[in-house]
Amino acid sequence: MDTAIITGAITPALCSVIxxxxxxxxxxxxxxxxxxxxKRKKLNIIKExxxxxxxxxxxxxxxxxxxxxxxxxxxxxxxxxxNNKINQIEQKIKQRESALSQRISESQKxxxxxxxxxxxxTTQMELVEKKSEEMERLHRLQVExxxxxxxxxxxxxxxxxxxxxxxxxxxxxxxxxxxxxxEAKMTATKEAKKIVVQSxxxxxxxxxxxxxxxVFHIDSDEIKGRIIGREGRNxxxxxxxxxVEIIVDDTPEAIILSAFxxxxxxxxxxxxxxLVTDGRIHPARIEEIVNKTQTQIEEEIVEIGxxxxxxxxxxxxxxxxxRIIGKMKYRSSYGxxxxxxxxxxxxxxxxxxxxxxxxxxxxxxxxxLHDIGKVPDxxxxxxxxxxxxxxxxxxxxxxxxxxxxxxHHDEVEMTTLIAPLVxxxxxxxxxxPGARREVVEAYIKRLKDLESMALSYPGVMxxxxxxxxxxxxxxxxxxxxxxxxxxxxSYDIAKKIQDEMTYPGQxxxxxxxxxxxxxxxx
Numbered sequence: 001m002d003t004a005i006i007t008g009a010i011t012p013a014l015c016s017v018i019x020x021x022x023x024x025x026x027x028x029x030x031x032x033x034x035x036x037x038x039k040r041k042k043l044n045i046i047k048e049x050x051x052x053x054x055x056x057x058x059x060x061x062x063x064x065x066x067x068x069x070x071x072x073x074x075x076x077x078x079x080x081x082x083n084n085k086i087n088q089i090e091q092k093i094k095q096r097e098s099a100l101s102q103r104i105s106e107s108q109k110x111x112x113x114x115x116x117x118x119x120x121x122t123t124q125m126e127l128v129e130k131k132s133e134e135m136e137r138l139h140r141l142q143v144e145x146x147x148x149x150x151x152x153x154x155x156x157x158x159x160x161x162x163x164x165x166x167x168x169x170x171x172x173x174x175x176x177x178x179x180x181x182x183e184a185k186m187t188a189t190k191e192a193k194k195i196v197v198q199s200x201x202x203x204x205x206x207x208x209x210x211x212x213x214x215v216f217h218i219d220s221d222e223i224k225g226r227i228i229g230r231e232g233r234n235x236x237x238x239x240x241x242x243x244v245e246i247i248v249d250d251t252p253e254a255i256i257l258s259a260f261x262x263x264x265x266x267x268x269x270x271x272x273x274x275l276v277t278d279g280r281i282h283p284a285r286i287e288e289i290v291n292k293t294q295t296q297i298e299e300e301i302v303e304i305g306x307x308x309x310x311x312x313x314x315x316x317x318x319x320x321x322x323r324i325i326g327k328m329k330y331r332s333s334y335g336x337x338x339x340x341x342x343x344x345x346x347x348x349x350x351x352x353x354x355x356x357x358x359x360x361x362x363x364x365x366x367x368x369l370h371d372i373g374k375v376p377d378x379x380x381x382x383x384x385x386x387x388x389x390x391x392x393x394x395x396x397x398x399x400x401x402x403x404x405x406x407x408h409h410d411e412v413e414m415t416t417l418i419a420p421l422v423x424x425x426x427x428x429x430x431x432x433p434g435a436r437r438e439v440v441e442a443y444i445k446r447l448k449d450l451e452s453m454a455l456s457y458p459g460v461m462x463x464x465x466x467x468x469x470x471x472x473x474x475x476x477x478x479x480x481x482x483x484x485x486x487x488x489x490s491y492d493i494a495k496k497i498q499d500e501m502t503y504p505g506q507x508x509x510x511x512x513x514x515x516x517x518x519x520x521x522x
Contacts, residue, residue: 214257214265216272224248226281227255227272237283240475240512241290243464244268258466260447263330267293301326308339312346314365318395325368327375332444338375341429342368348425349418358417366404366422369397373405385409449501454493454509459485471508472497478515486511 218224228235228248235246243264247256255272259265271293275281278289302319305326309317317325328339349367350360373388382390389406404419406412408426447465450472454463459480464473474493476486490511497507 214269216255216257216269218253218255218276220253223276224255227276229281233283234281234286236512237286238268238272238290239464239466239473240462241287242268242271243462243466243473245466245471246272260444260465260469261330262332263297264464266330267297270296301329304329304339308343308368312343312364312368313361314346314368321369321372321391321395321397324372324375324391328371331375336430338371342371344429345370345422345425348428349421352421352425353418356417356421358421362398362400363418363421365397366401366418367425369401370405370408370422370426383409383411385411446501450497450507453496453500457489457493459489469507471510474509474511476511476513478513481513483513486513 226234227238227246229237235248238244239246242259243261244257244259244267246268247258249256257265257268257272259268267290271286271289274289274293275286278285302323303326305322305324308325309315309322325339325342328342329337331338346364346367349363353360353363369388369392371384371388372391373382373384373386376387376391385406385408389402389412392402392405400416400418403412403415404422407414407419408423410423414420414423447469450465450469451463454460454472454474459476460474461477462475464475465471466473472493474489476489481489490509493511494507494509497509
């Protein structure tokens with residue numbers, strides 16, 4: 001019973017112990033099994049890593065070998081190139097050595113030949129000395145015999161011979177000098193004519209074209225009505241602003257701009273082109289466009305002067321002289337365009353100076369500037385040569401150029417060789433057939449006299465001679481003159497023109513007095 005009780009009491013505990021022991025044993029077995037598996041896996045990983053490392057090592061060795069072979073081939077290529085260069089240099093050196101040795105042998109041969117020639121010359125010199133001594137001895141004997149025969153000493157005979165030869169030489173020299181001088185005169189005249197003709201032939205001269213009208217083409221005749229404006233206000237404003245007579249007639253798609261001054265015509269043409277293109281044509285817009293166009297023409301004048309100096313190769317001119325040269329395009333002298341005339345004179349001067357051995361650049365500069373006195377801004381009462389000389393002196397030109405400008409019409413004395421050259425070339429350019437027309441010059445002078453006469457009255461702001469001088473338009477300030485004063489001014493100007501000027505037909509005097517009110521919307 002006791003045994004049964006003990007057995008009954010111990011059995012659950014034992015079971016739990018046995019279960020715990022069996023669980024612990026199973027865990028230990030599992031642990032050891034897992035550890036063995038880990039060791040095997042570790043060994044497998046190590047083997048795989050060793051195999052992979054071996055593969056990488058072999059690849060790296062192969063890459064290193066390839067790189068080594070590549071570097072070796074490049075190195076071998078460089079070495080071969082250097083060897084080739086060295087071989088080429090060695091060949092050149094060998095060629096030079098052979099050439100040098102050949103030259104040395106040739107120089108030695110030449111030296112030997114020179115020595116032979118020297119020895120031969122020495123022998124010949126000795127023979128010549130012996131012969132000269134013999135000739136001297138014979139000469140002395142002959143002189144002694146002549147002295148005995150003539151009864152004169154050698155010095156006395158020599159002096160008589162010299163005197164006779166001197167007189168004969170003087171006579172022959174005088175005749176020879178006279179022949180040379182006459183020949184030189186004939187040759188000089190011939191050469192001068194030759195130089196002038198060659199210079200004229202080598203300079204391309206343009207024909208004279210003198211226009212007093214410009215034709216402005218339009219797309220349709222509808223634009224004519226817009227240019228005229230309501231009651232003619234647009235065309236009057238345009239004529240008053242530009243001083244150009246605008247003729248709108250039945251000529252299809254064309255408007256005639258008439259004025260003796262090319263600058264005014266060009267300003268009117270450009271202004272009219274801008275107005276027609278823009279489409280806004282009214283008096284205020286006309287004045288604005290005309291002012292802008294005048295500024296544009298001034299810039300164009302400077303550009304023309306610069307382009308002319310560049311074309312002729314003339315540098316270092318004062319900017320004011322460049323502007324004056326540009327103004328020459330819009331001036332004429334006896335119908336001859338002043339800029340073309342000055343360019344022609346400059347080229348002629350350069351060619352003649354080169355033929356005569358003078359400075360062609362200086363001559364060309366003087367030829368271009370010789371007529372700058374014809375286009376001054378203030379137009380004083382001085383001859384254009386004197387005025388041009390003063391302008392050149394003011395803008396620091398060289399004395400030779402200043403004298404050439406002032407002396408090309410004999411107003412001052414010529415002091416350099418350039419001055420007569422400029423005078424001759426100026427005459428050549430002006431004397432060409434068709435180069436100048438006196439009628440046009442007189443016509444322009446008459447129109448300028450008309451304008452200056454009207455401008456001399458007080459209150460007059462602008463004057464324009466139009467219709468070939470048959471009408472004079474005078475613009476006066478409304479605040480300075482009343483309507484009655486304007487009528488009196490028209491009568492006074494007409495009376496003065498009638499008394500002091502000579503003109504064909506009749507001259508119409510139109511005095512324009514306008515009152516303007518200007519305000520701005522802001």
